[in-house]
Each structure stands twice: as C-alpha cells, then as structure tokens.
Amino acid sequence: MIFSPLNDAHKNAFRSMVAPDRFSTGKSHLNLHAADQSFHAPRRPDAVIWPVDREEVSRILSYADAHRIPVTAWGAGTSMEGNPIPLFGGLVADFSRMNRILDIRGTDFQADVEPGVIYQDLNNQLRFKGLFFPPDPGARATIGGMIANNASGPHTIRYGSTRDCILRLTVVLAGGKVIRIGTRASKTSSGYDLLHLFIGSEGTLGLVVEATVRLSGLPEALSAAVAAFPTLESAGQAVREIIRAGLDPAALELMGPECIDLMNREHRLGLVGLPTIFMEFHGPSREHLETILALARELCREAGSTAFHSGLGREARDRIFRARHELGEMILRRHPGCRVRVVDIAVPASAYSEMIGCAQKEMHRSSLTGYIFSHAGDGNLHVNLVGPKGDDGVWARIDELAGRMVEQALLFGGTATGEHGVGIGKRGFMEAEHGPSLEWMRRVKALFDPKGILNPGKIFLV
C-alpha cells in the first residue's frame, strides 16, 4: 500500500474543513489516538480531526481518497485487538463529537444515533422510556465502535450481538459518497444485505455517520443466580442444559476459580473459589422468574453444582456483573509491571468444555499465568495471558500459546474472534479460518475502497 505522507498542504486542507478546535497535530492528541486497550504496540497518527456531521465526514474522505491519505475512524479507543490503531499514520477521524441521540421512537423500539454516542449514555436516556440497547461490551464504547467490531457481551445470548441490533446505517464511502442501507422495518427481504456487510467491517469499507438501533423493552422482572461447580466440565454441562431447556437466560457467564478469587479480593463477593456460573434471567413477572430459577437450580444440581444462590435482585446482580466487567483491569492490578494478551475465540457448544480443557492444559504446560472467563452460553472464551513487560522470552511463549489456542478453536469449527474483531492481532488467522472466501473479502474491500485508505492494515495481512 502506498500512501501520501500528510504534508502541510494536506493539513491545511483538513484544517479548513472543520472549526479551528477540531483539527490537531498536537503531540498529546496524537498520543491519545495511538493505542486502544489492547496489548498491541502504539502508532501515532499524523493528525486528528473531529467531524460533527456527515458533510464534514464526506469532505474529509473525498479529499483523503483523492490524495491517498489513510483515514482511521476512532470511537472511544476501548477495543481489544488494535482495531483503531492507525498503522499507516495519516488521519484519525475521532467521532466523539458526533454524539447526539437524534430520535427515540419508543413505539418502534428504535433510536437514531450518531456514531459517537456511548452506549451506556443511550441506555441512561432510554431507561425512562422502559427501553434499552442490549449489546453490552462493558467498556464505555461508542455505538460506532461497537458497529465496527460487531461488539457483544453478556446479554448477547438472549438479545444478540450488535449485528442483530442495527436496522439502518448511513455510511460515508471512501470517495465521500453517502449511502443509506437497511430499513426501519423490523424485517426485510429487499435486495442485498449490505447492512451486515458494513457491520463488523472495522471501518475498512466506509464510515458510519448515523445508525438506527433496535431496542428492547426493559424487563419487568430480573433475577440472577450464582452456581459453583467442582470442575469447568460440569459447569459447561449445566450451561448446555440451561440452554436446551429453553430457560432463555439473559446472561450465562462462566469463570474459572482464578477469576473468582480475584473478584472476591476486590469486591468482597464472598464466593467459593470454584468454577462458577453467573446467570441472569429476564421476564414479565417475579413469579415467572421463580419458576425459571427453580428449573435452573434443578439442572445445575443434576450437573453437579455444589452451591446455587438464586433470587439475587438488581443490586446484587449489578455488583457481580460490575466485578465481571472489571476483570480485565483487576488482572492488570493483580500483576503490576505486566502486560496482558487477551485471547478471544468462540467454538460450537459441543467443543466448549474441551476447548477450555485444552487452554488450561496448554497454560499449565507453558507455565504461563492466565485467566479463563467466558460468555459460556455463546461458546465465546477469553483467556487473559499475563507476562512481565519487556520479557521477550515470556512474550514469545505467550504469543505462541495464543496462536495455538486460536488454531485449536478453528479445528473445532470455531472462529478466531468471537467479539473483539480481527484488528491487528487476528489477521494471521484469516486464511486458516476463511480459506478461499478471504480472497472475496479482499475483493469486496477493493470494490468499496479501491485506494485502500480506510483503516489500512486491518483485517488483511498486507
């Protein structure tokens, strides 16, 4: 890929497109847009621009395309696979000032938002209308970033990933043209599904400037339960039986004992240090949830659970899930001076226990430290591998181990990334996962972005 360096003429051109405080080449701004929350090496852009509307985005892309200048979209920088790191420098387009909630249509269970809206902020507004936007990656992510990575989280098992909660997008293409894809109808068979092509494309096909999101009704009743198991295998069995029985959990998270210890330490949860399932159920009434929880308890008992605490209300639930969401940070705090490589893989349900077993065995064999936790109901596994900063020997082993885990997931018919996206870290596995269809992905990229200016270096190995 051959790009133009961002010279003074280019800088002046971009500067003239926006208000004076919305273009910067200042070092602190560049540093703030050099790294996400992943372990990948930072790379500074040459400039940062903060557009506020689609016309500005269109002008920026039109110019950048004509002059072959890389443009990488930036949401909140909370991604986990280097997705927004501007590998080839150039311009970062930071969408944080395009953060208006444009419309909430309660009757339609829809909202129109700009890409810079933080999903928790949208949910804070929606709460008063009895609605919420379900995907919950945890970090304070923007909806634009969630669309880029097809983000998901604990609630995905019931409510779907970001892909399932987007109805319509307005997208600015590489040359500056604006298209609208999708519909406000809740289902459609009208023409090619470009909508889902753009969702999860990590800002490499076009930049989203508006999204119509699908909302769900806040459940009338919520109840959570915690179950402990002697082994990860027996916990995995309980997960399968809960799904098979149609209990329709709103979350079904499995954590290894090392994670439970950490969560107890920081949040005094008082849980037993065993493989543990956090489950959450949503329903129209308390009585309804009681029948569900009774069935869940029975299924867990049959799978060998040693403890089952049910009937946790919203407050207890929130404490547990906050601890769950903070696991990544806790691991860092527990290991000062260390970095963490997060492995994000997903496998079919039947391979889930075996995949966890492989991961444990490999960690043990490598004498590496790792934490296993997972969106178990989706077969989506995270392994956070810890190593001292700068210890090249350990890091070589970590990288090798991470690679082996991904390869194992692919052998099980799974995917190299369940929710973090390809970014930088998973490019090397695309050939193995997709085979000949990878070439067609490249052709789709070339169709929509012939000069390759949009987030270059991502998804595909150069």
Added chain:
Amino acid sequence: MIFSPLNDAHKNAFRSMVAPDRFSTGKSHLNLHAADQSFHAPRRPDAVIWPVDREEVSRILSYADAHRIPVTAWGAGTSMEGNPIPLFGGLVADFSRMNRILDIRGTDFQADVEPGVIYQDLNNQLRFKGLFFPPDPGARATIGGMIANNASGPHTIRYGSTRDCILRLTVVLAGGKVIRIGTRASKTSSGYDLLHLFIGSEGTLGLVVEATVRLSGLPEALSAAVAAFPTLESAGQAVREIIRAGLDPAALELMGPECIDLMNREHRLGLVGLPTIFMEFHGPSREHLETILALARELCREAGSTAFHSGLGREARDRIFRARHELGEMILRRHPGCRVRVVDIAVPASAYSEMIGCAQKEMHRSSLTGYIFSHAGDGNLHVNLVGPKGDDGVWARIDELAGRMVEQALLFGGTATGEHGVGIGKRGFMEAEHGPSLEWMRRVKALFDPKGILNPGKIFLV
C-alpha cells in the same frame, strides 16, 4: 444482458455432466419449472438439470459462465414473487435431489443440510431430538429457497428469519469456484459478513450447496390464545403492548374479519368475525405459560378485546395455524376463476395500524376485493388482492393499488418486501427504497457474477 441460446452442443455438454435421468428438455419438465406460486407470468427454461453434489454444480456453473448461459436455481417453486422464474430461459438447476440431511449435532443446536431439504422434513427428523429449525414460511419450501429469499413466518418474531438461523454456507460462485462462508461458532466478529450477503440474494450471487443451520430446542410447553377486537387499530395496540411487556410471543398474527370468515367456513373454527390475533407462547413449563397468558389477557382487555380464549394446546393450536397457513389457497378457492396478487410489505410498529388503515381505505376506494393478514409482531403485512383472470381493467387497478401500498410502506420508513423477496414484482421499487445504495448492490452483483448468468432479471430492473 446478452446470453447464448442453449444450443445442442450446450445441451450435450450439460447432459454429459450428470446421470442420464438428471437432465431434461422435455416439455412437462420445462413447464414444471416455468412458474412459482405467484401471479407472475410463467416463462419456461430451455432445459432442467438436477445436480446431486457440489462438484456437479461447480462444473455446471463453470461451463455456463464460460458460455454465458443463464442458470436459475430451483427449490420447491413455492416462492411468491416470481423469484425462480427463468426470465431469460437457459438452464434451471433443480436442487430437489440434493436433499440429504448430512449431520445433526444436537449439542451444538446445529444441522448440516443440502439445499433441497424441505424444512418440514428436517423438523420431522429433529423432533425426536427435541430440536427444530424455526423459520416457517408455510409452504413446503426447501431450505435452499428459504436462504435465497430470507424466508420467514409466524415464528420469526421470536426465533428470527432464515437470516438469523444460518451459520455457515458452502456456495458455488458463477465461475464454478467453491467458497465456504460463516462459522460453526454461534457468534463471530471475524472478517466481512459475506454470509448475510448471500442470504436473501435470490440465487443471483452464487448457489448454495450446503448449509449449517441453527436450531432451537423444542419448547417444553406451548400455549396459544385467540383474541378478538372491535377494530384493527385496537388489535394493533394489543400487539404493541404484548411486545413491550416482554411476553416474548412465539407468534403474533393478526387477521382481518374477512380472513376469519374464510377460515371459519373451511375449518369450522367457530371464531367471531372480527379482527383477531392468534398468539402463541413457548416456555419451559406450563406454570410459566399460565403467568404469561394471564398478562396477555390483561393487555388485550386494556386494548379493548371483546373475547380472549386461552390455554389452547398443541392440537387446537395446530388447527388454527394450519388454517392460517392455508389462507392463500382458501382465498383462491373462494374466488373461482380469479387470480391473486399478494402484496408483502413491512413497516415500523408505530406505522402498522395506519398502514392497515391506508390499505383498507384504498381497497374500499378502488372497490377491489382484498384480504389483510399479517405477521403483526414484525409489522409485516400481506394484502391478497383478488381479480378475475383476464380482466385487464381490474388487473390494471390491482397492480396500481399494489404499487401504492408499497410506496406507502416506504413512506413509513418500511420495506417493499418483508419476506417474499424482490423477485420480479418488487424490482421497480428498489430505487425508491435503497436510493444510491442500489448502485452498490449492482456492483456487488457485478463483482460476484460479472457475466450476469445467475438468475438474470431478478432484484434489478434490466
């Protein structure tokens, strides 16, 4: 589009690719592949071929591409918008002999099937494992055809459309190359979503030769209810409230009184001739459903229902839904010597009642006969317009009225087709619905099928 006529050399070439009984130019075979279940004019292909494996499909497409011969895939011919009518003649590839269920992986909630499998046949096998494939268009459709049209049905409100129930596809592209897209993992953020690009593409981008479908667990308990309302508006309000309350119906169908009368006539259902909702709930236990039904009854009462019959078991439920699925045929039987044009549109929930009101008013004004029924929970409306065969005056008015309804749906932010696909009948509305993104759909078509041999004349106006 310029295609080669199917000459003797071509016929011999295709004939040599398959067993002798699997290629035909016989008139009866050609006639059987000239029309689907829609009102669109028949058009015979020049030959029919029945491949049995991907290698044959690959050879057929490789030859057809090299010689610019149109190839239109054929499932069961049950589509409603002319989708498989071979508008440019050429070859029809009938997938009915590729109908093996290759694997059922109960623990994964997955099955691998060939495209010619009829979905009810799959469900008959799955029943013994406590599983089912949820999309239910009603007719004995093949899964390949359902993928082509992104088919859906009454259960879509809870379980999604075909798009939501496909995990992986093996596709033969126009030149004969075979690619596999998607994953067996239940979620993924790995690369571009080609999977959903092919689903709903009506055989214009490639031909599916194998699909991994996502299954659901058969519900432990099922209950149905019927509620009658004084007006379609009040029924529409009940629909919205049932969804908002999170009762998570497995079906939520609304029929006009003219449909109820017809269903009473043929099936002696003894229902009151009023706007009526059929609803179905799935759950893990009978007690659970009782609490749900009590809430549903309350919400219907608040919306003004005049009758509510609940607690219908599987047998009563099946009778009602069989009648519902047969509505199309009943309408034909009720009007001998007539044809029916089915309008299939979908609008956001807030516009649903108004859309029905518009449709009624327009039918009244045109003094045309029509039947309104809908997958109300999805805002998906069918209007079956009836006119005497050969009465050009009436048919001109029917076509005009159908067009006005589609335009109205688009004005409401809806879609020209909720589940029947674009086929022939909705091509003229693609520009209005998609605007500049239609051009990108054309480019995607040109990318995957540069010579345009796959189901030419569909989706796009020529």
